[in-house]
Amino acid sequence: MDLQQLPGYLTMALPLLAYAAFLVVMHVGQRRLGALAALKVPLHLAALGLLLRVGAANLPTPWPARLLPYSEALIIFAGVVLIIRAVDAIGVGYLLARLQKRHVPHILRQGAILLADFIAALIVLRQYLNLDVTSLVATSAVVSFVVGLASQDLLGSVLAGLVIGVERPIAHGNWVNVNGMEGRVVDVTWRRTRIETRDGDFILLPNNVVMKDTVTNYTLPSPLHRVRVEVGAHYRHPPNQVKAAMIAAARQCPEVLAEPAPSVFLESFGDSSINYRLNAWTMDYGRQEAIRDEVNCLIWYQFQREGIEIPFPIRTLVAPPPEPSAHEQRQDQIERIVPLLLDSEVFQGVSAPDLLAVADRMNLLTFGAGEMLFNEGDHGDSLYLLAQGRAQVIKRTPEGGQALLATLEEGQCLGEMALLLGLPRTASVRLERDSRVVEIKADLFRELIRAHPSFLDHLSRLVDQRQRANQELAQALAQQKTADAAGGIGQILRKIKSALGL
CATH class of the missing domain: 2.30.30.60 (SH3 type barrels.)
Incomplete structure (x- = not known):
């Protein structure tokens, strides 16, 4: 190598070193400033154009003259690409997206930029390099067709992305x-x-x-999503108690929405537990695992406070203790029923031994909250005594609605007017909460009246009192009343005898 040519080689190496330094600066700057990503292409083109221009100046004749148009074309094309990026950033990124809040798909933006770049490249090639772009376009079309046949899946993905x-x-x-x-x-x-x-x-x-x-x-069109939590509770706990406890626990979770409100459903009767499902609603599907975890923990603490047991999900062979005989069960039922009968105003005047004689034929029934004991218009062949719980007396209004007439507590009777007068039920009774009810049939009244004739007079006076207090029944019986109270009681006595077959 001629030492006299060494400075010329060094002069050609300087642009390469400068371009390498430029690449390093772009790489570091792009990581720290994301806005430089849009300028990456035009800056690279401009740097290559300048590198070609400086390098060509150190080449022997005729290379500088041949390479100068290409250098100018690269620099001009870099300027046009920079303008295209600026129009995209200002027109689409700022005016449409930020000010007018219009969503422009990213894929469409990229496609428009690529199309504009392609058209600009054709113009630059035609104007500065005097190339026949028509043949170039035709050639590119043929190449595109061949490539398209070879890469149909790729084109399908691109169209699907659009x-x-x-x-x-x-x-x-x-x-x-x-x-x-x-x-x-x-x-x-x-x-x-x-x-x-x-x-x-x-x-x-x-x-x-x-x-x-x-x-x-799970996010569009609404981020509202349901979270399900399944829990098993011991068979001895009433379902309504378990449901109320689960809903109370779910409402303590800040990420569970108040509307739609949490709800609980009894799913199934398992081997060792009654299985319940809680439905809670949230606005963040990505947090459903954390929400389910928090709700499960809250249910556990709520169950602990209320004494609700979550049984082990295993099968255990246990030798059960001897079950009480049918006679022992009836005796236990009688011991529960008789004190309620003695305290009731309906059975005043009837001795405890006589009540004991018929109590074993009375039924102690269990109802859940919201169940109907009987409906308005039903045939009344039984009287009910509310042993535990609370009941609502409801009557249909002429407009088709419902009116609450009274709320009955433990120890009160229901349905005595229909039973004693032989009339249809004048109102409906719905259990307000879990309740236990004693059912007393008409044949038991006949036995008590035969054993205690004065019991019939007591029932007549009781019905007369109820009749006076019940405006609707008073209107229904208005044609049968006489002017004096004695006559009214006499008619009631005859109706009771007729209803009970005495």
């Missing part, structure tokens, strides 16, 4: 399930959709696969 960008069935940040793969959408490009799973893994799905498969979007 459809996703326009229709937006999924978008960045959405929680989705694609063909059993669940995760959060972190990126949608021309070719593929990237999903991050709950395990922190990334799934790359071609866009044509996303468009073909069933996609469940």
Whole structure:
């Protein structure tokens, strides 16, 4: 190598070193300032144009003259590309997206930029390099056709990406399930959709696969989502108590919405527990695991406070203690019923031994909150005594609605007017909470009246009192009343005898 040519080689090396330094600056700057990403292409083109221009000046003749048009074309093209990026940033990114709050799909923006770059490249090639762009376009069309046949799946993904960008069935940040793969959408490009799973893994799905498969979007059109919590409780706890405890626990979770309100359903009767399902609503599907965890913990503490047992989900072979005989069960029932009968105003004047004689034929029934004991218009062949709980007396109004007439507490009787007068039920009775009710049939009254004739007079006076207090029944019996009270009681006595077959 001639030492006299060494400075010339050093002069050619300086632009290469400068371009390498420029690449380093771009790499570091892009990591620290994301806005430089849009300037990456035009700055690279301009740097290459300048490098070519400086390098050509140190080459022997005729290379400088030959390379100068290419250098100018690169620099001009870099300027046009920079203008295209500026128009996109100002017109679309700022005016449309930020000021007018209009969503422009990222894929469409990128497609428009690429098309503008392609047209600008054709113009620069025609004006500055005198190339026949018509033949170039025809050649590129043929090449595109051949490439398209060889890469149909790729083109399908690109077209599907365009459809996703326009229709937006999924978008960045959405929680989705694609063909059993669940995760959060972190990126949608021309070719593929990237999903991050709950395990922190990334799934790359071609866009044509996303468009073909069933996609469940948990975020659009509304982020409202239901969280299910299943719990088993011991059989000895009434369902309404367990449901109330689960709802109270769910309402303590700050991420559970008040509307729609939490609800609980009895799902099934399992081997060792009654299984319940709580439905709670949240606005963040991504937090459903944390919400389910918190609600489960709150249910456990709520059950502890209320003494509700969550049984072990196992089968245990236990030798049960000897069950009481049928006679012992009836005796226990009689011991519960007789004190209630003695305290009731209906059975005043009847001795305890006589009540004991018929109590074993009375039924002690259990009802849940909201159940109907009987309905208005039903045939009345029984009297009921409220042993435990609370009941509401309801009557239909002429307008078709319902009116609450009274609320009955423990120890009060229900349905005596229909039974004693042989009339249909004049009102309906709904149990307000879990209740136990003693059912007394008409034949038991006949036995008591035969044993105690004065009991019939007591019932007549009781019905007369109820009749006077009940405005609706007084109107129904208005034609049968006489002017004096004695006559009214006499008619009531005859109606009771007729209703009971005496």
